[in-house]
Amino acid sequence: MEAAQPEDLAQEARLTKRRQAELCRQQRVFNARDRLIGGDTAAWDVQVRDQKIREATEKARHESFGAAGPKRWSHHHCLPAAEMKQNDRLLCLLEARAGRDRRALCRAISEFQKNFQRPDTRREFDLSDPLALRKALPARQSDHDVRNTVSGMQKFLGEDLDFGERKKCQEEQSREWSLQQRREWEDARAEHKCAEDLYTQTRLQFDETAKQLQNLQSATQKAVCAAVKDFNRTQALESVERKKQEKKQEQEDNLAEISHLLRGDLLSENPRQAASSFGPHRVVPDLWKGMSQEQLEQIRLAQKQQVQEKLRLQEEERQRDLDWDRRRVQGARATLLLERQQQRQQRHLRRALDSSNLSLAQKQHLQRKSMNELYRNQPTEEYFAQFNTRSR
Structure with missing residues (x-):
């Protein structure tokens, strides 16, 4: 192997x-x-996710600023942020209502024009009627046809027997048209006046509602300002009284401290005053008057013992370092010998592997040569499977 x-x-x-x-x-x-x-869907997904993160961050930042505004002014005499929001809300309501009124008025005008001002009801509609030719009668139906005008050359001078009746009918028709047009104009004027009155009444109602809301807001602000003012006054009185009590207590404490110092162990220099409650080996620093000669001698003796002990420990550490250096050199020498032995074994294995590979290569070469001489121009499955398998 x-x-x-x-x-x-x-x-x-x-x-x-x-x-x-x-x-x-x-x-x-x-x-x-x-x-x-x-399309690079992965890059698109990353861009969409980044955009959503930015939008969420901006929305949170905007909401945090909007929420922090009124709280910042809650203890002052006025509320600018809340007042601005209330004014903007009222302005939006008024603008929306005015827009609805304008649209309603435009719809009413359009309905009026559609129902009462149609083109076919105008007096001169017959001059621009697109179906005039279909509605027109023949040029002459009889000798007494009222449409036989002079320019039509169907009836000449002296032949107009129905002139009086025709003129009377024309005058009656003109009067009816005038009356109808006046009635329509008066109706339109009344409807327009009614629409204006309704619009004016609605605007007045909106103004009254806005005024009531503004008065209610002003009263609320005044009540809040009065409550804050009373609270501040109470706090100021309590602060003055507390300062007086603190000053009085401080004076009493100072007198007690002076009396205690005059009668205490500090001025009398009592050595037992430096004893600590945590143990006999501890003292109170601000009351300690210094160590005695016996204590100083004990400290010097302890320092000499510590120096000797430190020298002994340094000597032991030096001996341990020398021992570890010796062991490290021996381990490095053994490792070097083992590496050389492994290199010799690897060279031996490499030579055996090279010889084995050479013999196998010779056998494969002979076998390929015999197969090529035996089978010539014979396509295999590998030949057909090599197509459309690579991207280049």
Whole structure:
């Protein structure tokens, strides 16, 4: 069995990396959707996620600023942010109502024009009627046809027997048209006046509601300001009284402290005053008057013992370092000998592997040569499977 060498492992790793890259490229090339459209969905998803994160951050920042505004002015005499929001809300309501009124008025005018001002009701509509030719009668139906005018050359001077009746009918028709037009104008004027009155009444009602809301807001602000003012006055009185009590207590404490110092152990220099309650080996620093000679002698003796002990420990540490250095040198020598032995074994194995590979290569060469002489021009499955397997 052949042993794997580092060069073979490196070559196998390179081949594996190239095969993986080729498979990835085949997935991109053989995918008709990505090849034709050319869309990078991963990059798009990242962009969409970043955009959503920015929008959420901006929304949170805007909401935090909007929420922090009124709280900042809650203890002052006025509320600018709340007042501005209330004014903006009222302005939006008034603008929306005015827009609805304008649209309603426009719809009413359009309905009036559609119902009462149609083109076919006008007096001169017959001059521009597109169906005039279909509605027209023949030029002459009888000798007494009222449409036989002079310009039509159907009846000449002296033949107009119905002139009086025709003129009377024309005058009656003109009077009816005038009356109808006046009635329509008066009706339109009344409807327009009614619409204006309704609009004016609605605006007055809206103004009254806005005024009431403004008065209610002003009263609320005044009540809040009065409550804050009373609270501040109470706090100021309590602060003055508390300062007086603190000053009085401080004076009493100072007198007590002076009396205690005059009668205490500090001025009398009592040595027992430095004794601490945490143990006999501890003292109170601000009451301690210094150590005695016996204590100083004990401290010097302890310092000499510590110096001797430190010298002994340094000598032991030096001996340990020398021992570890000796052991490290022996281990390095043994490791070097083992590496040399392993190198000799690897060279021996390499020679055996080279000879084995050479014999196998000769056998494969002879076998390939015999197969080529025996089978010539014979396509195999590998020949057909090599097509459309790579992206290049």
